[in-house]
Amino acid sequence: MNTATARYAGQLRTEATHVASGNVIQTDAPTDNHGRGEAFSPTDLVSTALGSCMMTIMGIVADRHQLNLVDSTFAVVKHMSTEAPRRIVQIDVTFTLPAALLPTDRALLERAAYTCPVTLSLHPDIRQNVVFNYEA
Template sequence: MMTAPTATARYEGQLRTEATHVASGTIIQTDAPVDNHGRGEAFSPTDLVGTALGTCILTTMAIVAERHDIELKGSTVQVKKTMSQDAPRRIAQLNVDLQLPASLSESDRTLLERVAHTCPVALSLHPEIRQEIRFVYE
């Protein structure tokens, strides 16, 4: 049984692609990074991996937060990607900094921090990619 693709992408030239989310029609563009022959004018494919991790953590935490009547609206995430220095070129580390409400109770913090480490993207990444997740309550 064939299922519809999640996304399609087309090479646009000059190391750029345009990807379309099939269900919604949302379009994103990628560009090779400056340190790999590109212009760095859009997300690189590896930037999207880091972004996927950060947004997956926030989304998964929000799903659990809704179940427990915990408000996370306005929480943010910053992701820093570090590429390997040796061949083959790959993501070596992803640092994820989450800014969450200071008003969260100790038990809510414990719950959400556990959930953050078990989001589907975090569990799908190769174990050699170091994932450093930091929680800041402000």
């Protein structure tokens, strides 16, 4: 069964549908590559998928250990190559997690984050710079 189907909508945009849920994601080429930047670019989705995957894996571990990560956040910065071929060269992910987490729980969650399938699937040439901040 397909995971997703997609169609080219013209003007450097696609519309992808998640088969199981019917949710739709639109993409647009970024402004620095002939697009209007009015939606996630495909490389934005890759970068965001890294943070989402890491947070999801931490959520699974948090649930298993009765830790509350609700309202935790992450921010992503994608760095593209300046020379051809155009590609992602680095992804920065900064997590903000609850300050109340004990040092042992922090270590558990941080180790778990690095086991996410996206982390393990990205080419090793793509630098993954991950920061964990603990705030109230």
